[in-house]
Amino acid sequence: MAIPDFQSIMRPLLEHLADGKVHGNRETNDFLAQHFLLSEDELAEMLPSGFARVFDNRIGWAKTHLKGAGLIESPSRAKYCITQRGLDSLANNLGPINIAHLQQFDEYNHFKSGSRAEKSVSGLTTDSSETDELTPSEHIEYGYQKIRQEIEEELISKIKSASPAFFERLVVELLVSMGYGGSLKDAGQTLGKSGDGGIDGVIKEDRLGLDVIYLQAKRWEGTVGRPEIQKFAGALQGQRAKKGIFLTTSNFSVEAIQYASFIDTRIVLIDGKQLAGLMIDTGVGVTKVATYEVKRLDSDYFEE
Structure with a gap:
């Protein structure tokens, strides 16, 4: 089975957390790997940079969106549990839980308005996130690889x-x-x-x-x-x-x-x-145009 996109992961992830318990990342990732019947090769597939596994990266982004919509919460580092809103979403919605579903919540729209990278061209705003199968990390990674391939040629x-x-x-x-x-x-x-x-x-x-x-x-x-x-x-x-x-x-x-x-x-x-x-x-025969630094939250910093 192919590695699912991050939106397809959302409902199974919520169902995994529906017991009301707090679950760690490793336990959740193992459950989802079994749910999607992924092979060892698929689980080992890395992003082009080699810094993260594709499946783990997509689970992480699914959690980010669900948390932004208030369907799950993180009581401590690398630990997640479902909220009442998450339970209600599972009970009241038998279809897929995806970005289109999350947009009904004001918290999620506020979350997206502060985090999305949209560009307005001639007064038109483009945002393909509802149908997008790649995470932001993957867009950066594969975009870089595309640019690199063109330069190689x-x-x-x-x-x-x-x-x-x-x-x-x-x-x-x-x-x-x-x-x-x-x-x-x-x-x-x-x-x-x-x-x-x-x-x-x-x-x-x-x-x-x-x-x-x-x-x-x-x-x-x-x-x-x-x-x-x-x-x-x-x-x-x-x-x-x-x-x-x-x-x-x-x-x-x-x-x-x-x-x-x-x-x-x-x-x-x-x-x-x-x-x-x-x-x-x-750096032979090429020149640097721009440098982008991607950062993540340092959970250890906030430990008291």
Whole structure:
């Protein structure tokens, strides 16, 4: 069964609390997981950031809306119980309990007017919360991932249209930003000068140069196959090297990936998507536009 949206969770959540007892988060989450017949994989599914589970996040937002409408209350941290209004909602409404149902309560409309993020355009206010299946956290997470994906595609397009010399400089700056090669000057003196036997360059593994990593960088449109990786591995053996990085603006075939994973020589394969992702993470070729900080209530602060 698919993970339910946060509005679909509201009624089962109220029914779980209908015994009038105070229930903890873990107990409630376990009950709802069984109610919706969720698999272990579904329960383990994370938001894109990896900071929270999707199902737990949606339960949390269901509680937030129900509490805003006065159907449940939280007597202590991570503890919830139903109110008389919640019991009445279950008794008088046999259909789903969702945002449309909660809007009959003045407290909920006040709660929403202070928390919703609406934008008025040409005098028109848009709010899709009644039919929305994603929580605000998920909107932020997936919105960020969408923006990141678009930037990755733009980066790859720019790299493919750049000169080989520019690509070499980009690889140097990226690896140095990741902690390899010491300084840009030291790294730049090695990359692009070897070109011997399938090796495009050599870069220090650390600032002291205790070990080196051999590089191969390909600005390709087509898939990089196993023969290219075999050639690079052979070149590494010729240098008695144990470590190599093969970068490409395209992708690798399944055979190429399997071959790199089976041989003794450690070869890291970085395809176009990974290359663009590393550039974003290290700030190479991109600039920061805005930063948003999401916070939550610190319940410990209010403990007396």
